[in-house]
Amino acid sequence: KLQFLYxxxxxYKTMASLTASQGTALxxxxxxxxxWLSPGFLGYVALIPMNTIxxxxxxxNLVTAGVADSSPIVGTACAAVVWxxxxxxxSLWGFAEMAKYLIxxxxxxxxSIFFMCLVxxxxxSEGWFYMYFCGDIGLVAAIFVVLKQVHPDxxxxxxxPFRFKWLPLTAVTVSLLVELVFPTHVPTDxxxxxxxxxxxxxxxxxxxxFVAWFYLRFHQAISGTVVxxxxxxxxxxxxxxxxxKPCIAIVADLTFTLVSKVVCxxxxxxxxxxxxxxxKAEEESxxxxxxxxxxxxxxxxxxxxxxxxxxxxxxxxxxxxxxxEAFDITINEEDEEH
Numbered sequence: 001k002l003q004f005l006y007x008x009x010x011x012y013k014t015m016a017s018l019t020a021s022q023g024t025a026l027x028x029x030x031x032x033x034x035x036w037l038s039p040g041f042l043g044y045v046a047l048i049p050m051n052t053i054x055x056x057x058x059x060x061n062l063v064t065a066g067v068a069d070s071s072p073i074v075g076t077a078c079a080a081v082v083w084x085x086x087x088x089x090x091s092l093w094g095f096a097e098m099a100k101y102l103i104x105x106x107x108x109x110x111x112s113i114f115f116m117c118l119v120x121x122x123x124x125s126e127g128w129f130y131m132y133f134c135g136d137i138g139l140v141a142a143i144f145v146v147l148k149q150v151h152p153d154x155x156x157x158x159x160x161p162f163r164f165k166w167l168p169l170t171a172v173t174v175s176l177l178v179e180l181v182f183p184t185h186v187p188t189d190x191x192x193x194x195x196x197x198x199x200x201x202x203x204x205x206x207x208x209x210f211v212a213w214f215y216l217r218f219h220q221a222i223s224g225t226v227v228x229x230x231x232x233x234x235x236x237x238x239x240x241x242x243x244x245k246p247c248i249a250i251v252a253d254l255t256f257t258l259v260s261k262v263v264c265x266x267x268x269x270x271x272x273x274x275x276x277x278x279x280k281a282e283e284e285s286x287x288x289x290x291x292x293x294x295x296x297x298x299x300x301x302x303x304x305x306x307x308x309x310x311x312x313x314x315x316x317x318x319x320x321x322x323x324x325e326a327f328d329i330t331i332n333e334e335d336e337e338h
Contacts, residue, residue, distance in 0.1 A: 042070055049121070049133075062106075062107050062111060065106075068135075088147065088150070116203070144171055178202075
């Protein structure tokens with residue numbers, strides 16, 4: 001009886017021990033196999049703008065479209081990338097942050113695709129509203145962006161001179177070439193009543209890459225104090241070749257200025273994040289710098305540590321000093337007096 005209970009409970013224990021990236025990868029493989037074995041299942045998990053809101057109200061498509069693919073080969077390959085790359089990041093972030101990141105990128109990119117198709121429908125191109133959009137390539141793009149942020153200068157494969165920071169541009173370029181060689185066929189009015197046609201992978205790749213960068217750049221909370229990653233190495237221009245970086249930097253600066261004026265407080269939030277990041281870097285580079293004082297005793301300790309740091313710098317530069325022996329710091333005695 002105990003062996004039977006252990007046999008029944010072991011799969012649940014295994015599922016509970018999965019990381020966010022592993023669980024996502026398994027979901028990608030399962031959905032791809034189901035879509036391949038039962039083509040009708042694709043209509044329930046893929047993002048078909050007509051069915052998402054007005055047709056059948058399949059709002060869950062905004063999530064499931066990111067883990068479903070009509071090709072089991074493509075789905076399994078993308079799942080392997082998410083499993084491998086996600087483990088490199090999740091060890092630093094933890095389960096909750098990794099799961100939140102993947103969900104945000106998936107939903108935001110799906111919502112963007114829906115509104116783009118809605119605009120095309122209003123403009124007169126009704127075919128986009130009846131196409132189905134799905135593909136694990138969006139989650140692959142999200143993993144590539146975060147690998148660029150966390151391990152920018154590391155080699156993807158040891159011994160091969162190809163770094164993680166080049167992955168997003170390479171993936172977008174390959175998707176663009178595939179779209180040029182095999183262009184997406186938008187259904188005409190006569191074809192709308194028939195089977196839905198697949199939408200382009202390029203939208204998933206491009207939008208997921210941008211959403212992932214935007215979230216990591218401006219919104220992800222780090223250590224509860226610093227929001228986003230305002231470092232120069234993760235600027236938008238770093239996603240492009242060196243030749244194009246000056247032009248991209250000008251366009252990005254203009255866009256940031258316009259968005260800061262339209263979205264109230266956006267620019268101030270980014271500036272505050274940059275200042276917080278600079279303070280954090282100064283604290284890490286200067287071991288004698290302490291956090292802001294919260295009491296009189298802390299203020300005295302901070303003054304004493306700063307003075308000691310100045311003395312050490314003078315001694316290293318060879319300036320005349322009375323020596324550390326003459327510098328008597330009586331922090332404990334002053335604390336007892338007060």
